[in-house]
Amino acid sequence: MKTGLQRQEENMKFLKSVPLLKSLPSEKLSKLADVLDLDFYHEGDYIIREGSTGDAFFIINQGEVKVTQKISGFEEPQEVRKLKRGDYFGEKALLSEDRRTANVIALAPGVECLTLDRNSFNALIGNLNELKEKDY
Numbered sequence: 001m002k003t004g005l006q007r008q009e010e011n012m013k014f015l016k017s018v019p020l021l022k023s024l025p026s027e028k029l030s031k032l033a034d035v036l037d038l039d040f041y042h043e044g045d046y047i048i049r050e051g052s053t054g055d056a057f058f059i060i061n062q063g064e065v066k067v068t069q070k071i072s073g074f075e076e077p078q079e080v081r082k083l084k085r086g087d088y089f090g091e092k093a094l095l096s097e098d099r100r101t102a103n104v105i106a107l108a109p110g111v112e113c114l115t116l117d118r119n120s121f122n123a124l125i126g127n128l129n130e131l132k133e134k135d136y
């Protein structure tokens with residue numbers, strides 16, 4: 001069993017390696033490591049469903065996800081990209097207080113995400129320019 005402190009230290013080390021978080025001062029990274037939750041998803045799980053409401057932001061700790069979206073002219077949602085360890089998603093619905101704009105689906109053999117709720121997102125990273133300026 002890992003202690004809370006070991007988990008916090010591991011989270012810190014990983015967070016320091018996430019490109020999005022490079023500009024955050026250590027004390028914010030440390031707060032982030034404290035409030036992050038760890039969630040596991042199996043292959044094929046919809047981590048996010050397009051059109052739903054949502055209150056969480058995700059950073060991939062292990063595994064890969066596929067992003068798909070409804071595109072006019074196609075029956076099925078189309079794949080727009082894949083993301084891997086260190087990548088993030090779910091910022092759009094939090095920044096705009098609107099619905100999820102794409103599906104995010106776990107790929108094999110499963111995915112581990114660090115998740116942040118809306119309040120922590122707003123307090124700690126919601127005003128990073130990279131997020132506000134993101135234009136897919």
Ligand code: 6J7
Nearest residue numbers: 048067080089090091092093100101102136
């Ligand atoms: Br990753 C990613 N790529 C895209 C994209 O091309 N278009 C849209 N709309 N969203 C994309 N995403 C992520 C983004 O973080 O998928 C998430 C779905 O939930 C989106 O944030 P969200 O709308 O909260």
Ligand code: CA
Nearest residue numbers: 037038039115
């Ligand atoms: Ca959880």
